[in-house]
Amino acid sequence: MSTQQEAEDAYHDDLAAYALGALDLDETAAMDAHRATCPQCRAELRSFRAVTVALAADLDSVALPEGHQRRFAQKLRANVPVIEPVGHRERFAQKLQAQAVESETSARPPAPAPRRWWEALNPFAGWGTAGALAFALLLALWWGAAGTSDLNRQLTSAQATAQVAQQQAATIAATSTAVVAADTQVLAILGNPATRSAQLAGNLGAQVRVWVDPTSGQTVLRATNLPTAPAGRQYELWLLRGTTTVAVNLFQPSPDGLSNVVFSLPAGAAADYTAAALTVEQRLETAPTSAPIMKGQF
């Protein structure tokens, strides 16, 4: 018997314990990953979880705590998320842009280079160094804290950071992993208050949302009604930081258009993204070879 077969048998033997929640944390994590790739184990797990439903159903005969519905209603009201006003980011960007235009007319290049598609997601992209300088100057004036030398240092630092980000972008695609999400894993990511999300828009009739947990570096993609990519091609998820595109990984939705995928990015690679986008690619690319079919800002 091959080593791989032995490993698969070991996972299979642990499914009953997994369904009962009786694996240790490291075993659970390993099983989460295996389950995502093994249809046989998913089917077996489903049958064992039906058994745990029966075990729980055997416990129904308890008196319910008085007032529980009222307390739940209170919790629900207290947890209503703050809804961001539609378009506030765009309006803020427009205001900034209007002020910047007033203050940097002499520094602005006469004919800006054509913008690449992902730059359309970034209100400051395509301004060039002079535009960035004007924007930084504007921030400095607002905050009143940075002198000229500080500003230079900040710009140098920002340029160095951008170079590092570009280097990261080239390596992330090779080191990230994509698995069908485990519920507990997804809950942990979405439960992190620092997690940010982007709703991607396009003409596919699909609903796609991306969450990025800057703490763990994990990214969740949830798609509904996403059609299967054309033959020989897959979807590739991109994260954008300014004008830098970061290849996350390829994925293919299930035949019914549903996907719930967790991408694990290298530590430190998940912060400060401004947007996410999907392209259709023949292979894992480090820069998009086609226009995005869906995109959206965080």
Add this chain to the structure above:
Amino acid sequence: MHSNQPGIVADDAELMTAVCRQDAAALQELYDRYFRRAYALALRMLGEGAAAEDCVQDVFLKLWQKPQLYDPQRGAFVSWFLTLVHHNSSNCLRRVGRTQPLDLSANADGEGRGSIEPADRTAGGSSVEDSLAQAETQKMVRAALAQLSAPQRAVLELAYFGGMSQSEIAEHLKEPLGTVKTRIRTGMLKLRTALETQGWSKDLGYG
């Protein structure tokens, strides 16, 4: 309950679709439908009513905030939901510990679960039909449990209701880990066979 499983499963998925549209009435319906069962599970694990209520309501809040986490293609809502409640209760146990010792003695003969309060069919507004269906389910589950050996029932109890891992159970029972693993697997296989023989649908699971 199992007599009308297919209808319940389909309705749950439709309710979750409505919850995705932030339909509060759908959430209310799911709450009414499953709070009792989830609370019983959390209470069994935690042994304390207020903690159990908080644990279950936390899961309902998550469900309201992130309903898209449920994928109907992967199986039944009830299984997904109870898995979250179980996971949340296990985490709570690890955080604060059990407030009451786990009582296994009542289950040794497979005839009943003595640490659970006597049935109160009126509290919580459960319908007569629900109660009758529940009694039928309990009879079936207990008949299935009776086919297991006492050591097999004990490890399943410690794992599912005690929130213990296999290695913790081995330590607790002072038994070799391999023995515990074997008992859990053979016990679950035997229980699955006994339940399915009586008509319990594997479609009630979530994989």
